[in-house]
Amino acid sequence: MDRARYRALSVASVLVLGFAWWLFTHLNLVEPLFVPSPRAVLESFIAVTVRGYRGVTLFEHLAHSMMRVLTGFLLAVVTAVPLGILMGRHRAVRAIFDPLIELYRPLPPLAYYTLLIVWMGIEDSSKIALLYLAAFPPLAISSMAAVQRIPEHRIECARCLGVRGFGLLRTVVFPSALPGIFTGLRVAIGFTYTTLVSSEIVAAVNGIGWLVLDAGRFLRTDLIFVGIITMAATGLLLDRLIRLLEALVVPWSEE
């Protein structure tokens, strides 16, 4: 099957889903409370985009959420990736941090959110901390794995060529691990995004996650749909952005 037919089938698949949605609501097979009609969702979408929800437009809600997600994510990148690289190179570092990460990794973010609030307050800092903690393990673990996957011969080549210590990390280990790190970035951004709604559960008055929660409070399923569709689209977009960045930064493919 060639690319064009693949694309066509993919688009058709999404369209069929949309059509089924329209048909269901059009034939009144389900109550609007359960599944709002596409038209109602579109109207809500326009209303939220133009007039806003609770005085904040959809775009602003999104911008607030993005700020939180990206701040938490970027903080995690600049800390977890170096730690992961060190863990991959030095067994002692790995022995120290691996059990700690493994212990907190399976924890649901909501489980420790109350603690974060008590420790850090309700401002954005606790929200960002929650997102940071969500992004950290996948980044650290995948950076570590990427470093461990580097063929030992490549490292030895570099050592025979006279680089060692930090120079080795910078010139050989880091670039070699980059493709794996990018895989980690994609997993981590997905995971961070998945934690977004949890982070906006307390003391938020904006953010796309809060919008969905608040819409849920008033059983505004049309708004929930608007929020979900917006999140699906932006989540996909973030993923594609990282892929794009990867294509720019890692133009080579491993042999």
Add this chain to the structure above:
Amino acid sequence: MDRARYRALSVASVLVLGFAWWLFTHLNLVEPLFVPSPRAVLESFIAVTVRGYRGVTLFEHLAHSMMRVLTGFLLAVVTAVPLGILMGRHRAVRAIFDPLIELYRPLPPLAYYTLLIVWMGIEDSSKIALLYLAAFPPLAISSMAAVQRIPEHRIECARCLGVRGFGLLRTVVFPSALPGIFTGLRVAIGFTYTTLVSSEIVAAVNGIGWLVLDAGRFLRTDLIFVGIITMAATGLLLDRLIRLLEALVVPWSEE
């Protein structure tokens, strides 16, 4: 560094963390409301284990949660893995399902939880559905990737040896993909576990996630710690169980 020293360092790392915790609370550097003392947590742990919390013992809370997590997870395994294998073998299947999975994958579970409640009610079914939906994408995607990674020559060998169709899937594709599927299982169980607290946010009166939420409402940080430590331990245990299963089921290593 040999295995024994690695182990020792790992254990030391966890012990140091525990000691720091004890020291902090012992020297009254933080208020008990922020960080309860190890002793208080241990007492709560014993109290919850023996007398229970809200009439349900810790073990029963855990059992309820495990039932939900494992049901959702197993349902996902028996549906997502076959779908992933088909997606890996047939581009048409992939073209149809890949965009749908990619669209909903980045969605925070809490975003659609209200919809699930509206659709499926408040009983365990909606909780299990949430966990199922969390487990599905990593399972499907990693099974698909595992199938795509199978060396084409191996498939051709099998075809030259006279197997085709479903026999090919059963005798060659599935076993070849098994190591990759197990990686997916581990990612998915982690992800499912991470969704546990969200799933018990509504209409639960038991479950370890609900215990933590309820403890949070009453600022019982000692109980939150009990819940978190229990979750960390069981999350780790689930991971190790799958690794053990993997060692049993996939005793070969890929060349």
Add this chain to the structure above:
Amino acid sequence: ATAGGGRERELTRVVIGYQAIPNGELVAKQLGWHEETLGVPVHWVQFNSGSELNAAVTAGSVDLGLGGSSTTVVAIAQGVPARVIWIHNIIGENEALVVRRGSDIRTVGDLRGRTVAAPFGATTHYHLLTALELAGVNPGDLRVLDMPPPEMLAAWLRGDIDAGFVWEPTLAAMLEADGRVLISSGELAAQGFLTGDIGIARTGFLERHPDIVVQYLRNQMRAVAMIRTEPDRAAAAIAAELSLDPVEARRQMDSLVFLDAIEQLSDAYLGRERAPGGLADVFLETGHFLAEQDTIQRAPDRARVEAFLAPEFLQRAVQQ
């Protein structure tokens, strides 16, 4: 800034935690009285429950706020660094236990074997269990489910629950969807089981900025006065705040019971400095109840409860 009062942050703004309850706080918020009179910028943060507020006050990120009486007792029991300075309202008909109109549930006793929902930790949860106790029903004889109001409405519409103890606006929605009131918080309050929305202030803030607290209370007094003398103006402000129809806002507002400063300082409620009033008994009672429920380890004793009441600020506000 941490709680415990050690290091108090520089006062650049007052953070007020509010909830979507149609009382004087929303009137003051909508009309901008605090912004006008407190002399510092005001930052508003909405909370969905008193428990979230407790965590935020503990972290030192909220200065003034309100929560249900149950969560205030939790704050007392868990040592949240705060004091009670005001009673925003007594809960009356705005929280009620709803059953289906056609159902054969006539009394609380008929709830045996049914599924009943309440948001755990909230005042309605307390009242549900109180009502069961008064009717001699063992809570183990029915299924009590923990459910936030929106999910309760969904479950109600789907027919998953037989009854729910909830507040406005979910209450109205459930009544509209074929519901009727079995018992209301007002009736339980009349039997001596008072619930209310309690205004608290963070201890560190109280100590450093008593004048702001006094001014804050004066604004609350002004709001109660407006609710009593110009209810439509007050309801209009609430309506604007909650995106409600003014008539509906008036209805919801009228289902609450408001106390003016003098009433609050009487023996029945806050009492006076060094002479705590009846609210302490309510809190003590609630505390025993919560401890029985296993949610807090120990019920706070009388000394602790009385120390938590701080009527002196209201006294100063009245004198000025």
Add this chain to the structure above:
Amino acid sequence: MSHGYAGGLGRRRLFARTAPPRLPVIESVNLCVNQGDFVAIVGPSGCGKTTLIRILAGLVRPDSGEVLDCRAPVTGAHHNRSLVFQHPHLFPWLTVEQNIAFGPRHRGIDRGDYQPLVEELLALVGLESFRDALPQQLSGGMKQRVALARALANRPHILLLDEPLGALDALTRERMQEELRTLWRRTGCTVVLITHSVEEALYLANRLIVLSARPARILTEIAVTFSTNGHASSGREVKSSHEFLTVREQVLEHIWSE
């Protein structure tokens, strides 16, 4: 192939039904392989040797032209034509014995019918004591021997070998050449072998086909006698004989001159 399995390797019958398949491929490759032939194909890298043998196996459809096996056109992979690759591609979850038995077992043949052949093949490739080993426990040469036995367990009309010894080290490779030679002589099977080594081709085959660079056409075909003569002399003796070196020189000249 029906279920005419009788037990025992039945060397005669194993390739008894191999009718001469006609094989027109790539640019203009017109090749007839007769029963019992050992055809070696050499040619520059990338000229299409692998493509050619995959067409013969039925894994690739030629754009034009056709492949006949016993006068029937080849339309897909079939266990009558067994292909062995440069890498053994064993199934890592199966033991040596299970790998060898894979074909007949999963075609639904009774264990009783194929087991004797499997035993015989295990003996033929000298791996009886490794029957329960997993592939990961074998050396490269042992793996390749299992791959060969696995292909033979289907009693194919024709054995297609795509550089089967290319990944082995020089010494193992020499040993495997001896084994292939013995196998062919003992079973009289039909073989098509692709190799990069002219030496190997001359040593093993009775016909040598030299292909041109892409698009592939047959440059020359040489009838080779080293494989059939010289039973007595050792491999290295044959390979360093003057006659052998002269022919090798000629073939290499052909390829280099391209």
Add this chain to the structure above:
Amino acid sequence: MSHGYAGGLGRRRLFARTAPPRLPVIESVNLCVNQGDFVAIVGPSGCGKTTLIRILAGLVRPDSGEVLDCRAPVTGAHHNRSLVFQHPHLFPWLTVEQNIAFGPRHRGIDRGDYQPLVEELLALVGLESFRDALPQQLSGGMKQRVALARALANRPHILLLDEPLGALDALTRERMQEELRTLWRRTGCTVVLITHSVEEALYLANRLIVLSARPARILTEIAVTFSTNGHASSGREVKSSHEFLTVREQVLEHIWSE
């Protein structure tokens, strides 16, 4: 090595400082490599050839015994001793030119000082027109040439080659042998080559060391003349000469008899 870079390949000076390193290794390997030597090492698979050369490179510490380079004990990897593996292991994110310049550049040498050498090496391995290509765009042989140039860009005392042509197909391998030969003749550098092919060893080296199976010890050492004589005759002529084949026969006899 200081910054005594002068520009130009400076062939004489490149290995000028190579004093005879003494190399006692594995069971009892006692080996002296003199400046300008081309030492080839052959031995059965798994006997420890790779381990030996890694000890020489300083990547592995021997449990006992020592390695001397210009009388100084070897304690770790050093750019004076460049190792080339069977696989080229280029840095896939760097262009051909950047790969070659990797060593001097990351040792902090000025670009002006190493660039002329890089240019010269690009010309030497015939990849000037591919200077900006990434490794993934090169064929196997081209990659191995880059690996060689990268090793030489450090002006090493000694070049250590661990089966550098093992992964190449037969024709490419033959071409690369010619290039290695030319390189050695033109630069007069010191080389230690590990190979599985006795033919290759005889063709390229001036000394051939045959190792025993593990634990490795030196079975025999042969002084070889094919690499230094026969300037005129082509590679294939040399390799099929009677003299060459006789020596090869002897060496193989040695190995097989083990």
